[in-house]
Amino acid sequence: MSVPCPECKKALELDQTSSRFYCGTDWCAALGMETPVWRALETSGLAAPNPAGLPRPLHWGLPVPWVAPRAADEVWWRALDARRLADAQNHWLCQGCGFALDDEAWVMATPEGQVLQAALHETCKDMALESCPHLSSDATRATPRLITRNQLFTDGRPVAHAAPSDPHFLHQWELEMTEQHA
Ligand SMILES: [Zn+2]
Ligand SMILES: [Zn+2]
Incomplete structure (x- = not known):
């Protein structure tokens, strides 16, 4: 390609x-x-079309996330579509399927509380963990966390009070670190 x-x-x-x-x-x-x-x-x-919704389109048997750029015969798994990601962050959409999230949703977060991009439905989180092992690899050490939007910060501010995420200047979400687990 x-x-x-x-x-x-x-x-x-x-x-x-x-x-x-x-x-x-x-x-x-x-x-x-x-x-x-x-x-x-x-x-x-x-x-190539990569519409919102479930089931996800498949590429070599793997579900293609809504935020992954896609051509007819190739998917760029790690090169996220920044415009869709900004939409997902601004409108509380699932980065896996592109549909609206409930009040509570899942994020993959590193031990330092850095969120891997955006939030997910439970099914979409399970699907992502199953098909993208790098999400929870030694490199990120990310684990799933069930959260609400109020627990998210970007650039030190609650996301609700921050400037919208922009495709050229995406939010880096962080979890509020209220308690320390030893
Ligand atoms: Zn040229
Ligand atoms: Zn979803």
Whole structure:
């Protein structure tokens, strides 16, 4: 699967760390210019439908989260669609299925209280844990926590009192650390 550079039409390269495409063609005006995967797919017309709801579309037997950028034959599991993620954060939607959440929802949180992006329904959390082992890997040490929106902070403020999450400046949610578990 290759995504063409809008300028030189050669295949863009993927920076695995930032999950952004960039053009590596020496003579191209867009050389080195970075584009998030979801935007490059949209610009090139290669984005495949990834509608909200359950059951999720499958890719090689794995459920595709609502926030994952998707083309006909490829899913970028870690390159999240920032616009959908901002919607999920602002409107209390599930990042797994895109539907509205109840007052209580699940988040994956690190021991330091850093939330992995957004919240989930219980079924969607179970589905994510089953199909994305990296969510709870040694790297993140994240565990599921049942919370309400009032327990979430971003940039030191309750999310209800913070500026909305923006695709170019996404919230990093944190759990209020009211009690310390030894
Ligand atoms: Zn180019
Ligand atoms: Zn869901």
